[in-house]
Amino acid sequence: METTAEENGLKKGPWTPEEDQKLVDCIQKYGHGSWKELPKLAGLNRCGKSCRLRWTNYLRPDIKRGAFTDEEERVIIDLHAELGNKWSAIASYLPGRTDNEIKNFWNTRLKKKLLRNGIDPDTHMPRTHLDTLLPVLPQLLSCNSSRTHTWESVVRSQENAARLAKILLVGNILQLLNSGTTVSPHIPMETISPSLGSARVMSRTPWDSLMMGLQSERFTPKAESDTLTCQQSFKDALQPVFQNTTETDNMMDINSNKFGESSNMYTDFDIPDLVSASPVCLSKDQEPNNFISPDEFSNPPTTNTMEDILMDDEASNYYWKQVLE
DNA sequence: AAATTTGGCAACCGCCCAAGA
DNA sequence: GTCTTGGGCGGTTGCCAAATT
Incomplete structure (x- = not known):
């Protein structure tokens, strides 16, 4: 050595x-x-x-010095989405640039740029999970029912907002149970637009998020004899969320062991796409007058805390207390 | 103007792997 | 098959300059 x-x-x-x-x-x-x-x-x-x-x-004489061009930036983002932190592999597509230089550029600039655009730099997916939802959840729940309120277009009722929050939370928990970390799904390079400014944000619905969590060994029978156990695990996990409804049964046909169609479920829940309606993705001229200001967005009123929300539903009380603990 | 914080980047560290003895 | 060596890689550190307080 x-x-x-x-x-x-x-x-x-x-x-x-x-x-x-x-x-x-x-x-x-x-x-x-x-x-x-x-x-x-x-x-x-x-x-x-x-x-x-x-x-x-x-x-090395062939090293290119100076700032990265927009084209180089685009290539790095695309390749990172495809290859991950394989800096030397990425460098091989950029003549004159070293792996170290690209790595530094990624860590100091591009990561932050993607985050500012609402994209998770690790997954290259829109940040539709709890890290995005939690800061705005109190507002989702405190917004009135006026049809002119912007959040009205995001979540049409407090009931939907609470349900959405729970779906996302369950999805994340199930993903953690599955792998010890959140799932980082592969997305093809072409889903990232050529320029960050107009980055096409793929919409992953809350239901998609939940389904990812459900792709767990815990819920996937290895043998026919496991089927009932897995079904029960699934129902147990979701039971507190849909305690007062029959949605759990609607979502999965227990007899056939088939989940409902994702898009249909999403429609049934009547929750519009969070991502496309988020402040990050709206241009200035699209922004409604009563849109929540950036300050309000990052510092939501404290009248309704996450804990308040989760504890509000008596039927879910025990389960969500456990989650918070 | 001085002190502190932040950001960028060069360089190092430790791990891994392939090749050869 | 095992050990040693050289080289490559990704992650991290620490320095320095710019920005901020």
């Missing part, structure tokens, strides 16, 4: 122009057949690994 530079009394930290020159001269003269031997040849008190990194990330 390689010993550390410190152990060998080798220099670490920023490179001086003199060191850079020695390295460049040496590589031009001898090439870099062996990085281990190169420091000796160059007269550098550095480890071979440090020389290699300095060369590949900074001194």
